[in-house]
Amino acid sequence: DDRWKEAVDGHRGGIDLLLRWVGVEGLSHNRITAALWSRVQERMLAVEGELISRDGRLGGRVDLLLNEVDDNGQTVAWVVADLKTGRTPEGKLKPEVDRQLRFYRDLLLANNPDAPNVRAEGWYTLNRTTWRASNDAVLEDAYVAWEATQPTEVPLEPTPGPNSCGGFCDWKAWCGHWLRWRRDSGRLDEGDFRDAVVRVVRRPAGSSSVEVERLLPGEGPGDVVDGGGRCSMLFVGSALEKLEALMDEDAAAPFFVGSALAKGHQWRVGDWCDVLPWTPHAV
Template sequence: MEVDGINWGPSNGYEIKDYQLSPSSWNRYEECPRKYWLSRQGLPKKIGMPIVIGNAVHNSVEDICNVDISDRNPSEKDWLPKLSSEILSNHWQLQKDIFFETSRRSSWKKKSYTKAKEGLDKALLMLLSQAKIIDIDLPEITIGMWNKVRDIILANEGTLNSECGKLMGRLDLLLKDVDEQDNEIGWIVVDLKTGRPPKGSLSKTVNRQLRFYRDLLMLINPNHPPIRTEGWYTSNQTMHEATGLSVIEDAFSAWKSIELTENPFQATPEEFSCGFCEWKAWCPKWLVAIHDDTLNRHKTFSDEVVTLINFDEEEGLASFKIMLPDGTDGELRASEKSFGAFLSNQPLDQLKELQNNGYDGPLFLGSTRIDGKIRHLGDWSEILPWNPLLKSIR
């Protein structure tokens, strides 16, 4: 759903440039350049329930906003809960199919559908409140009321591309900003957030993300009205405005830094960036940082690079020898330490598959739970070949 008169830039920025800067790629590069470089190599990605919930809610909001209700009675009630449930159920199944087609995944949690339903309902209530329709339960929302919501929606799920093709951003919602008399006074860029809301102000990265959307929209629409940008957190139905100077100049500077090279970008190991990195099985610098104490070892959960000593696939039991870095490029040497582990679900299946395929090299164990001298690997864990990437494979 897009209103005429708004310029979104070229339909496909990749037709102009081989690579683009988005808020997520910018954040990833700043966290760790190597992390960004690895994310662009076409390696298998991880998926978990937060991604499923977020995608299902976002896609459902888009579809609901696009439904044509022009031929329906303005006084009709009880239509919105039924419609939203049908649309969410469809997207939930689509996301489930994608989930089980993804090799790196956590456990499927059927109960998370309730969380997605709550998130969608709250997103709809936030949209209604923006149209000044408040304190009315969804079954009581009439077609006429929803038409007021549609009147303030300029676009949903729109993709912005700078004319030069270097910058790209995807807007969840672009709304009319109206005053108390319902006069349009500008635009509001809205980013729906299904994750944890901020305790106070927006984080620096989220604030910059929202300003990126705002400023890119301004860049390609020079005759724009006043524009505000907000993060809408569905979990507690709060709206947080992002304020600050334009990020466009910094964004163009960052674009120059992210062009892929044959050799890996520099790694900058830190607790946060490494703790939430899904590419450690391909990054030798992380392993060095663990063993030279740049990174702390956690007492409850630990990632390891190991070799397999024994494996009983029927019992789900294995023993591993911990490997140490030998240099900085992923070569290994054996330590004197080993441990036994109980395996179940995904990591058990992964190790079985590796064994069946004849793989006998070193392994990356993600998120082993430490219990004395024993480790546990379950749905929260994974087992991958240790495969340090030293040249681009794109």
């Protein structure tokens, strides 16, 4: 099918680029000899080479590290080549690809202070073109990004809004902001699939239908109070198991229900829903 043809063509494109690297252009692949391919391999310093910064913080995997030589076979440069099978650039490399290539180049240089000239290129197999990365150094930014990934005790700034708290966010059960934002923006009852913080008011023995009180934001961050009204919820599948586990722990504790189907008189809470203890930390 088309994807297979694309894959084969990409593979052939990579071979064409490597042949060009040793000065051979337009050779039919069935005429590649063992000696010619050895020449190609001799010029490869690393294939799928792992690159880790000396402090272990930054890392990546380089498709190819190639040795560029002069007429006497002396090394004049190392070339980091990243094989790209996607669309070829229009005029210049996309910023994220350019950044990735510069990152490999600068990491290689940082680990090998005695390296010859190093440049980085994107090798696009679709039309057999190579694109050189720009010169700007990138490691400083990479370390800033690394620092930003480190967990701290300080919660991130909340970003309440219709596309964050109002949409899919996996952190609602731990976040003290979204419920207040929903209430204040009048969106507690928006849509067929709803989130809520509830506590069980009544559950007939063994029943999967429970009556809950919907809770509203209280005074302090993450506090909840009664007042959102009562409704019936039907728990099925894994949601029922989660409800039972929560009630075994503390039958009166508030918990978070995410994406319950709120059509009709009874909300349905099933395998697609989150049923989690309400433990907001972000303040």
